[in-house]
Amino acid sequence: SxxxxxxxxxxxxxxxxxxxxxxxxxxxxxxxxxxxxxxxxxxxxxxxxxxxxxxxxxxxxxxxxxxxxxxxxxxxxxxxxxxxxxxxxxxxFLFIEGRLSRFSKIAGEMVPHEMVEQKVLTALKLDAQAERLIAIMSVPDEAKGEALVLLTSIEIDAQQLRAALREAEVPNLWVPRMIKRVERIPVLASGKLDLGKCKELAAAA
CATH class of the missing domain: 2.30.38.10 (Luciferase; Domain 3)
Incomplete structure (x- = not known):
C-alpha cells in the first residue's frame, strides 16, 4: 500500500x-x-x-x-x-524499526542491526553502493549478552570506523566489537541477507 x-x-x-x-x-x-x-x-x-x-x-x-x-x-x-x-x-504513525531476528540485546538495550549497517555505510561514505558490502551480526558475550560483528567484503580499518562513528555521535553500544573480512556477503536469491550463513561467518570471527 x-x-x-x-x-x-x-x-x-x-x-x-x-x-x-x-x-x-x-x-x-x-x-x-x-x-x-x-x-x-x-x-x-x-x-x-x-x-x-x-x-x-x-x-x-x-x-x-x-x-x-x-x-x-x-x-x-x-x-x-x-x-x-x-x-x-x-x-x-507507526515506525517499524526492524525484525526481531535482526536485533541484539546488548547491556539491556535493543540494538537494531539494520540501523547500525546504515550508520556504518553513511560514516564511511559507502551508502551509494548498489552491491551489499557489509552485514551486522552478533555473537554471545559474557559481559554484555551479545557483541556486534561487522562482516565486510571490503577492507575497513577498525580505528577509522570507530572514529567516524564517534564523529557521527553513534552510541557506543552500536559500534561493532569485531570486524571480519569475507569474500562476499551471503545473500538469498531475493536479495535479502542469508542470515544462516552470515551467522556462521560471524561465529567464526
Missing part, C-alpha cells in the same frame, strides 16, 4: 493532518488494534516505546495449517505477534 500526502489547504488558518510521515509505514486501518510489548517478557509497554508489535482485528488469521505449535507462538487471545519491532509517534 502507498500513503499519499493530503493536499495542502489553501485556506488561511486551516490545517490538515497529513496521512503520511517520513520514515513511517502510516497509521493503522480502521478496526485494527495494536500493542507494543517487551520482546522477552510480553509486558505491555507504552505505544511510544520501542518493542514488539502485536495487532488484533478482523484480518488476523486463525493459525498455521496443521501447525498448532507455530500458531501458539504468534497467536494469543486474538492478538498476532508480527515479529516486527516498532513504535508509534504522538499522532499515531
Amino acid at each position: 502507498v500513503n499519499l500526502p493530503d493536499p495542502v489547504p489553501k485556506v488561511a488558518g486551516v490545517s490538515v493532518q497529513t496521512s503520511s510521515r517520513r520514515g513511517s509505514t502510516g497509521k493503522l486501518a480502521p478496526g485494527i488494534a495494536a500493542e507494543i510489548r517487551d520482546p522477552e517478557t510480553d509486558r505491555k509497554l507504552s505505544l511510544h516505546e520501542s518493542g514488539m508489535l502485536w495487532v488484533r482485528g478482523p484480518n488476523i488469521f486463525d493459525g498455521y495449517l496443521n501447525d498448532p505449535a507455530r500458531s501458539a507462538e504468534v497467536l494469543r487471545d486474538g492478538w498476532f505477534k508480527t515479529g516486527d519491532l516498532g513504535r508509534f509517534d504522538e499522532d499515531g
Whole structure:
C-alpha cells in the first residue's frame, strides 16, 4: 500500500493532518488494534516505546495449517505477534524499526542491526553502493549478552570506523566489537541477507 500526502489547504488558518510521515509505514486501518510489548517478557509497554508489535482485528488469521505449535507462538487471545519491532509517534504513525531476528540485546538495550549497517555505510561514505558490502551480526558475550560483528567484503580499518562513528555521535553500544573480512556477503536469491550463513561467518570471527 502507498500513503499519499493530503493536499495542502489553501485556506488561511486551516490545517490538515497529513496521512503520511517520513520514515513511517502510516497509521493503522480502521478496526485494527495494536500493542507494543517487551520482546522477552510480553509486558505491555507504552505505544511510544520501542518493542514488539502485536495487532488484533478482523484480518488476523486463525493459525498455521496443521501447525498448532507455530500458531501458539504468534497467536494469543486474538492478538498476532508480527515479529516486527516498532513504535508509534504522538499522532499515531507507526515506525517499524526492524525484525526481531535482526536485533541484539546488548547491556539491556535493543540494538537494531539494520540501523547500525546504515550508520556504518553513511560514516564511511559507502551508502551509494548498489552491491551489499557489509552485514551486522552478533555473537554471545559474557559481559554484555551479545557483541556486534561487522562482516565486510571490503577492507575497513577498525580505528577509522570507530572514529567516524564517534564523529557521527553513534552510541557506543552500536559500534561493532569485531570486524571480519569475507569474500562476499551471503545473500538469498531475493536479495535479502542469508542470515544462516552470515551467522556462521560471524561465529567464526
